[in-house]
Amino acid sequence: MLLLLILLPFVGALIAAFMPAHARNREAWFAALIALSGLLLTFSQYPVIAEGLSLRQEIRWFTAIDLNLVFRLDGLAWLFTALIQGICLLVVVYARYYMSPKDPVPRFFAFLLAFMGAMQGIVLSGNLIQLVMFWELTSLTSFLLIGYWHHRPDARRGARMAFTVTAFGGLCLFIGVLLLGHVAGSYDLDQVRQASTVIQAHPWYLAIVLLVAIGALSKSAQFPFHFWLPHAMAAPTPVSAFLHSATMVKAGIFLLMLLWPVLAGTPEWTWIIGTAGVCTMLVGAFLAIFQHDLKGLLAYSTISHLGLIVCLLGIGTPLAMVAAIFHTLNHAIFKASLFMAVGIIDHESGSRDMRALSGLRHVLPYTATLAIVASAAMAGVPLLNGFLSKEMFFAEALLVGSSSNWWMSAAAVLMGIFGVAYSLRFIQVFFGPVQTVKANPHEPPRWMRFPVEFLVLCCFVVGVLPELSIGPVLHGAAQSVLGQALPAYSLAIWHGVNLPLVMSVLAFVGGISFYFWLSRYCQLHQRDRVPLLHRLNGKAAYETTMLILAASAARLERQLSTRRLQPQLIWMILAGLAASIWLLSAWPTLSVSWPNDTLSLAFALLWLVGCSCAIAAAWQAKFHRLAALILVGGTGIATSVTFLWLSAPDLALTQLMVETVTTVLLLLGLRWLPARIAAKKLDLQASARDRLRRIRDLIIAISAGTALAVISYIILRQPDNATLSRFYLEKAIPEGGGSNVVNLLLVDYRSLDTLGEIAVLSIVALTVYALLRRFRPAIESIKIPPQQRNPLDPAYSQLPSEQAISGYLQIPGVYLRLLLPIILLVVAYFFLRGHNLPGGGFIAGLIFSVGLIIQYMLSGTAWVEARFKLQPHRWLSFGLVLAALTGAMAWYFDHPFLTTHTLHLDLPLLGKLHLPSAMFFDLGIFAVVVGTTMLILIAIAHQAVRSHRIPGIKTETDTAEERH
Amino acid sequence: MELILATSIGILFASGIWLILRPRSFQVIIGLLLLSYAVNLFLFITGKIQVNRPAFASEAVSFIEGLYADPLPQALVLTAIVIGFATSALYLVVLLGSRGLTGTDHVDGKELEHDE
Incomplete structure (x- = not known):
C-alpha cells in the first residue's frame, strides 16, 4: 500500500515521458489521474490515522547493516502526503492551461510526477538512509523542473544554484544521518526516535544537530542559504507553486519535525x-x-x-x-x-x-x-x-x-x-x-x-x-x-x-x-537597491565561492596531474617500488637460506634463451618491430615450456595458443603501422636530455626488476604453508566429478569468476570491433605494401586465393586444408577431456581459432568467407547465454546460482558416461573464446579488404564481384 | 632452479618496464607482453616449484601434502593469460587508431619538442 503511494508517481512519470509531445490534454489528464488516485489512496488510510495508529511496511534487504526499505505512515506523514498530492493535483490542472503548446509537455509532467514521487518517498520513509536518498532525488528532480526552460540562461543558472546548495545540504544531512544512526544503533526511524536520551548525551550530538540543520535549512531556504530560492523563480509558475509553497522547501521543515523528538529540547x-x-x-x-x-x-x-x-x-x-x-x-x-x-x-x-x-x-x-x-x-x-x-x-x-x-x-x-x-x-x-x-x-x-x-x-x-x-x-x-x-x-x-x-x-x-x-x-x-541589506548578497557570495572552487580545482589538476602517459607510469612504478622496499624491510623473519639448489642445466639454458630474447626485444622494439615481435615470441615459448616443466600442463597449452594468436594479431597490426626510420640512417644524435632520460628509465627498470626478482626468490624459498589447495584437491572427485583440478576451479569452484571473465572478454572483443569500424589507417600505410607490388614476383598477378589454389602456395594449401578436420578433432578431444586431463573450454577455443586463422592466412579472407561464414557475434552471445543459463538451471533445482551437478549415464555402445553440468558451462566458455578471438582477428583482417576500396586500386572483392 | 626462475622473472620485468617507459606505442605493447609474462610467472610461483606433480586428483591415492602442485595459482594465471590477450588486442587497436588519427606513434598522440 505505502509502496504503491511511492511507485505510482514514478511509474506515471515513466509513462508520461513517452507520451506524444503535443497531447497536452491527455498528459494533464493522466498526471491528474495519478495524483488523484494517490490522494484517494491516502484518504482511504485516514480511519487508521484518525485512531492515532500508524502504518508500517518493511521490505528486508540488507539487514546486516540495517538497510531495509521501510515505509511508515503516521499522522504527520499523512498530513504531508495529502498536502503534496492535493497541491500536485491542482497544479496539474493549472499547468494544463498555463503551459504553452510549444513547450515540450511530456517532459514537464514526467518531471513533476517524479518529483512528487520523491517527495512522497521522503515523507513515507521509515529508514534514515532511505530518506536521504529520496531527499537527493528531490534535489535532482527539482533541478530538472527549475531548469525546465533550459534555453533560458537564468533558468539554467537558477537550477544549478538550487541544486548546488541543496545537494551540498543533502551531503551534510547524509553525514549527519550516518552519525545519528551510528549513535542510535539503528537507522530505523522508529528506533532512532526512542534513543533520544542516548543521542542527546553523546559527544557527537552537536555535530549531528549541525549537519542535520545544514541539510534541512538549505533545503528550506533558510538564512544563510536562502539566496537560491528567488533565483529558482525562473521555473515555470506551476513548478514554483508546487515546489516552493508545499513541497520542496517544506521537506526541510518536515525533516526538522520528524527529528524533533530526537534532537530538540x-x-x-x-x-x-x-x-x-x-x-x-x-x-x-x-x-x-x-x-x-x-x-x-x-x-x-x-x-x-x-x-x-x-x-x-x-x-x-x-x-x-x-x-x-x-x-x-x-x-x-x-x-x-x-x-x-x-x-x-x-x-x-x-x-x-x-x-x-x-x-x-x-x-x-x-x-x-x-x-x-x-x-x-x-x-x-x-x-x-x-x-x-x-x-x-x-x-x-x-x-x-x-x-x-x-x-x-x-x-x-x-x-x-x-x-x-x-x-x-x-x-x-x-x-x-x-x-x-x-x-x-x-x-x-x-x-x-x-x-x-x-x-x-x-x-x-x-x-x-x-x-x-x-x-x-x-x-x-x-x-x-x-x-x-x-x-x-x-x-x-x-x-x-x-x-x-x-x-x-x-x-x-x-x-x-x-x-x-x-x-x-x-x-x-x-x-533598485534594498536599503540597509543590499550588501547581504548571498548570490554574489555563492558565485565567488564557485569561482574560487573551480579555479583551485583547475590549479590543483594542473599541478598534480598530467595527461602524458610516461610520467604517470613512472610514478606508478616508483610507488610500487617503494611499496615493495617497505614490504621487504618490514618482513619479520627473513630466513632465506642460500641455495642448495639442484641446478638444472637444461632449465638454465631455457631461460638463458628466454631472457636474451626479452632483452633483445626491449632493445629492438623501436626500429625493428618484426624482430622484436619474434623475440617476444621466443620468451613466450620459454614461459610456456616452464609451465609444462613445473607441472602446469593446462597453462602451457593456453600460453602456447595465446602466443600464436597474439603473434598473428600483432602481425596483422604491423601492416598498418608505417615504418620508423632509424636514427642512424637520418644521422641523428640523441640529445643530452634524451640520454639522461634513458639512463633514468634504465635505473628504474633495473631496480624494479631486481625488486621483483628478490621477492620471487623469497617466495620460492619460503617453506610451504597450508593453502587452499588441499580443499580443492580433496573435493575434486567426490564433489566436482573430475580430476583436473585447474579446470574444475575454472568451471566449478570459481565459476562465477569465470562467468565474469568471459563477459569481460566479450566486452573487449566488441570494443575492438567498434573501434575498428571507424578506423582510419595512417596515410603512409594505405597503399599495398611494396613487397606485394614487385612485378617480378609471379604472385604479383594473383589473388591470395589463387596463390593458395594454383600458385606457389598450392602444396601448403592442400596440407592446411587437410589439417582443418584434424584440428577440429583435436579441439573436440581437448574439450571433452578437459574435466579430467589438460584441456577444457579455454584451450579448445584457442585451438579452434588457430585452426581457422591459418586458413585465413593461407587463402585470404575472401576465399574463406565465401565458403564458411563464421559469425563471431553469435558465438559470443551463444556462449554467454549458455553459461548463464547453465548457472541459472541450478535455481530450478533449488540450489544457488552456478551449482554443478554430474549426471551419470549408462549408454549403449559408449558405456559409462558422466556428464557434469559444468560441461555446458565449459561449452559456453569455448564459444566465447572462439567468438572473441575470431571477432578481433577478423575485424583487423577485414581492414585490408576495406581500405583498399580506394579508386584506382583493385581489390580481391572487387575482382571477385567482376567475375560473377 | 629457484634462483634461475627468480632471476628470469626479474629480467623479464625489467625489460618490460624499460619498454613501457619508452615513448613509442609499439614499444609499449611489446613491453606489456613482457610484463604479462613476468607477472604471470610471478603469480604462478606462489604455488612453489613442483616438477612432475600436476594437480590431477586421483581416486586411488588420498591427499598427501606435497604430492600435487597447487592448482589455485594455475587457475588464476590461466584466466590472466586469456585476458592478457584481449587487452593486448584492445591496446593494439587503440595504437593503430591513434597512429592513423594523429600521424605520430608517440604514446601521447603528439611529438614533444625534446623527445626521442
Whole structure:
C-alpha cells in the first residue's frame, strides 16, 4: 500500500515521458489521474490515522547493516502526503492551461510526477538512509523542473544554484544521518526516535544537530542559504507553486519535525534552529517589500514564512510544534494560490514587474479578488487561516525567555509589520489606473482559475471553522510528533482580548503605516537597491565561492596531474617500488637460506634463451618491430615450456595458443603501422636530455626488476604453508566429478569468476570491433605494401586465393586444408577431456581459432568467407547465454546460482558416461573464446579488404564481384 | 632452479618496464607482453616449484601434502593469460587508431619538442 503511494508517481512519470509531445490534454489528464488516485489512496488510510495508529511496511534487504526499505505512515506523514498530492493535483490542472503548446509537455509532467514521487518517498520513509536518498532525488528532480526552460540562461543558472546548495545540504544531512544512526544503533526511524536520551548525551550530538540543520535549512531556504530560492523563480509558475509553497522547501521543515523528538529540547537546538529561523524570517520579510518582480516578492515572503516555522520549531515547546504544523499547512494553501494567481497575471498581462502593472482589478476582477483574499491570509487578516497560526506564533513568542526578555516578541511583531507591508505591496498591482504590457488582458479559462478558487476557499473555511475543518488532522499530526504529551490548545477564532491580539493589531497598524511611509519617502516603487541589506548578497557570495572552487580545482589538476602517459607510469612504478622496499624491510623473519639448489642445466639454458630474447626485444622494439615481435615470441615459448616443466600442463597449452594468436594479431597490426626510420640512417644524435632520460628509465627498470626478482626468490624459498589447495584437491572427485583440478576451479569452484571473465572478454572483443569500424589507417600505410607490388614476383598477378589454389602456395594449401578436420578433432578431444586431463573450454577455443586463422592466412579472407561464414557475434552471445543459463538451471533445482551437478549415464555402445553440468558451462566458455578471438582477428583482417576500396586500386572483392 | 626462475622473472620485468617507459606505442605493447609474462610467472610461483606433480586428483591415492602442485595459482594465471590477450588486442587497436588519427606513434598522440 505505502509502496504503491511511492511507485505510482514514478511509474506515471515513466509513462508520461513517452507520451506524444503535443497531447497536452491527455498528459494533464493522466498526471491528474495519478495524483488523484494517490490522494484517494491516502484518504482511504485516514480511519487508521484518525485512531492515532500508524502504518508500517518493511521490505528486508540488507539487514546486516540495517538497510531495509521501510515505509511508515503516521499522522504527520499523512498530513504531508495529502498536502503534496492535493497541491500536485491542482497544479496539474493549472499547468494544463498555463503551459504553452510549444513547450515540450511530456517532459514537464514526467518531471513533476517524479518529483512528487520523491517527495512522497521522503515523507513515507521509515529508514534514515532511505530518506536521504529520496531527499537527493528531490534535489535532482527539482533541478530538472527549475531548469525546465533550459534555453533560458537564468533558468539554467537558477537550477544549478538550487541544486548546488541543496545537494551540498543533502551531503551534510547524509553525514549527519550516518552519525545519528551510528549513535542510535539503528537507522530505523522508529528506533532512532526512542534513543533520544542516548543521542542527546553523546559527544557527537552537536555535530549531528549541525549537519542535520545544514541539510534541512538549505533545503528550506533558510538564512544563510536562502539566496537560491528567488533565483529558482525562473521555473515555470506551476513548478514554483508546487515546489516552493508545499513541497520542496517544506521537506526541510518536515525533516526538522520528524527529528524533533530526537534532537530538540536542548539549548544547542534552540540556538541553532531558532537563530536561523528568526534571521530568515526578518531578512526575508524585509527583502520581500523591496522586490519588483511579483514572484520574487512571493519567494522572499516564502523564505520569511519558512523562517517563522523554523523559529517555532526552534522554540521547541509542544504548543509551538502544533503552531508550526498548522502554519506549514496554511502557508502551503495561501502561497500556492498566490503563485498561481501571479501565473495568471503574468499569462494575461504579459509581465510580472510591479512597476509595469496597475489597475488589474478592472480587467481581471475575479483573479484580483482571489489574490487579494489570499494575500490577506498571508498578512494574517482575521477570518482567514493565516491569522490563526500567526496568533499562535505570537503567543509562543511571548513565552520565550522571561518576562523581562522581550526580544523574541519584538522580532515577531516586526515580522508581522513587514508581512503586512509586502502584502500591501503585492495587492497594489490591482489598484490605480489600468496599465499592462500585453494589450487586452482578460480573465483566464474557467479551469485555470479553479485551483486558485479552491485554495482560497480553503483559506476561508480553515479561517472561519478551524476546529471543524482542520482540527482532527492537525491533532493527529501533532500527536505523532509529540507522542502522548499533547498540550491542550484551542483553535478558536476569538480568544478574547489578550496580548497576541494586541500584537496582531500592532502589526497591522505598523505595517500599513510602514508601507505608506515607504512609498511616500523612500520611492519604494522605483528604488533598485534594498536599503540597509543590499550588501547581504548571498548570490554574489555563492558565485565567488564557485569561482574560487573551480579555479583551485583547475590549479590543483594542473599541478598534480598530467595527461602524458610516461610520467604517470613512472610514478606508478616508483610507488610500487617503494611499496615493495617497505614490504621487504618490514618482513619479520627473513630466513632465506642460500641455495642448495639442484641446478638444472637444461632449465638454465631455457631461460638463458628466454631472457636474451626479452632483452633483445626491449632493445629492438623501436626500429625493428618484426624482430622484436619474434623475440617476444621466443620468451613466450620459454614461459610456456616452464609451465609444462613445473607441472602446469593446462597453462602451457593456453600460453602456447595465446602466443600464436597474439603473434598473428600483432602481425596483422604491423601492416598498418608505417615504418620508423632509424636514427642512424637520418644521422641523428640523441640529445643530452634524451640520454639522461634513458639512463633514468634504465635505473628504474633495473631496480624494479631486481625488486621483483628478490621477492620471487623469497617466495620460492619460503617453506610451504597450508593453502587452499588441499580443499580443492580433496573435493575434486567426490564433489566436482573430475580430476583436473585447474579446470574444475575454472568451471566449478570459481565459476562465477569465470562467468565474469568471459563477459569481460566479450566486452573487449566488441570494443575492438567498434573501434575498428571507424578506423582510419595512417596515410603512409594505405597503399599495398611494396613487397606485394614487385612485378617480378609471379604472385604479383594473383589473388591470395589463387596463390593458395594454383600458385606457389598450392602444396601448403592442400596440407592446411587437410589439417582443418584434424584440428577440429583435436579441439573436440581437448574439450571433452578437459574435466579430467589438460584441456577444457579455454584451450579448445584457442585451438579452434588457430585452426581457422591459418586458413585465413593461407587463402585470404575472401576465399574463406565465401565458403564458411563464421559469425563471431553469435558465438559470443551463444556462449554467454549458455553459461548463464547453465548457472541459472541450478535455481530450478533449488540450489544457488552456478551449482554443478554430474549426471551419470549408462549408454549403449559408449558405456559409462558422466556428464557434469559444468560441461555446458565449459561449452559456453569455448564459444566465447572462439567468438572473441575470431571477432578481433577478423575485424583487423577485414581492414585490408576495406581500405583498399580506394579508386584506382583493385581489390580481391572487387575482382571477385567482376567475375560473377 | 629457484634462483634461475627468480632471476628470469626479474629480467623479464625489467625489460618490460624499460619498454613501457619508452615513448613509442609499439614499444609499449611489446613491453606489456613482457610484463604479462613476468607477472604471470610471478603469480604462478606462489604455488612453489613442483616438477612432475600436476594437480590431477586421483581416486586411488588420498591427499598427501606435497604430492600435487597447487592448482589455485594455475587457475588464476590461466584466466590472466586469456585476458592478457584481449587487452593486448584492445591496446593494439587503440595504437593503430591513434597512429592513423594523429600521424605520430608517440604514446601521447603528439611529438614533444625534446623527445626521442
